[in-house]
Amino acid sequence: MTSVLKVNNIQNSSGTSAITIDNAGAVSMPVNHMCETWMITANHDDTGDLTANWSKNTGRGTSDLGSISMTESSGIFTFPSTGHYSIEYILGSIISDGSDDTITAAIKSTTDGTNYNSISEGKTGTEPGGYKTSCIVRCVFHCTNTSTHKIKFDITSFTGVLTGDANILLTGAIFTKIA
Numbered sequence: 001m002t003s004v005l006k007v008n009n010i011q012n013s014s015g016t017s018a019i020t021i022d023n024a025g026a027v028s029m030p031v032n033h034m035c036e037t038w039m040i041t042a043n044h045d046d047t048g049d050l051t052a053n054w055s056k057n058t059g060r061g062t063s064d065l066g067s068i069s070m071t072e073s074s075g076i077f078t079f080p081s082t083g084h085y086s087i088e089y090i091l092g093s094i095i096s097d098g099s100d101d102t103i104t105a106a107i108k109s110t111t112d113g114t115n116y117n118s119i120s121e122g123k124t125g126t127e128p129g130g131y132k133t134s135c136i137v138r139c140v141f142h143c144t145n146t147s148t149h150k151i152k153f154d155i156t157s158f159t160g161v162l163t164g165d166a167n168i169l170l171t172g173a174i175f176t177k178i179a
Contacts, residue, residue, distance in 0.1 A: 034066030034080065039172030040164035049108075050153045050162070050171075051075035057169050070175050077151045077175070079143040084179040089137040089153050091124070092163040092170035105135050106154040113148040140178070 010019040021027055037057040044050060054072045068080035079085065091105040102125050108116040120139035143149040153173060155162065163170040 033177050034068045034070075035174070035176040036065070036070060037169055037172060037174050038070070038072065038077075039169045040162065041166040042164045044155075044162040044164060044171070045160070047156050048154060049075050050155070053164055054172075055166070057172065066177070068177070075152050077173075079146050079149060079151075081177070082143050082146060083177050085141050085143060086174075086176040086178050087120075087139050087141055087151060088174040089120075089122075090169060090172055090174070091122070091135040091137070091155065093124075093133055093135075093160050103133070103135065103160075104156045105137050106156070107137055107139050107141075108152050108154055109141055110150050111145075111148055113150065116152060118154070 008021055019027060038054055039057045040050060040053045041055050042053045044053070051074045054075065070080060071078045087107055089105055089107050091103065093103055102123055105122045105124075106118040107120045109119045110116045119141065120137050122135045122137035124133045124135040141149075141151065
């Protein structure tokens with residue numbers, strides 16, 4: 001015997017809608033999930049933390065998913081709510097000074113609001129003569145306190161230019177809340 005439950009909306013006991021099901025059967029949970037893309041909008045030519053020129057990537061048909069959003073201040077990203085987040089750090093670079101180089105890209109986290117440590121790193125190499133390279137670093141981060149659990153992005157061992165652009169993601173990050 002098969003049972004069928006037919007509903008349009010599931011609410012918590014106070015009446016706030018939590019899950020909506022439309023006529024086509026699509027399920028919506030806008031408060032609990034998010035996905036958004038951030039990018040640097042100008043080239044960066046120094047090692048260390050990426051602290052400037054961060055912007056949401058909202059052009060050319062890109063969009064954010066969900067009703068919650070990351071915030072950024074001087075390269076430090078704050079989570080909108082507790083939970084598990086998938087983080088992807090995309091690094092685009094150009095070496096033009098005629099030397100070989102290795103780039104280390106790191107996602108750094110803090111759980112005390114002050115001390116940052118690498119939680120995921122990627123390395124890529126370049127050759128002299130203006131060659132371009134890219135690297136993607138990924139991790140899953142568990143934010144249990146939005147006041148103290150934060151993320152920032154770092155590069156080391158680099159003498160070239162990180163590529164930034166106001167219209168296309170060349171260097172940046174994608175944050176997705178997964179649980």
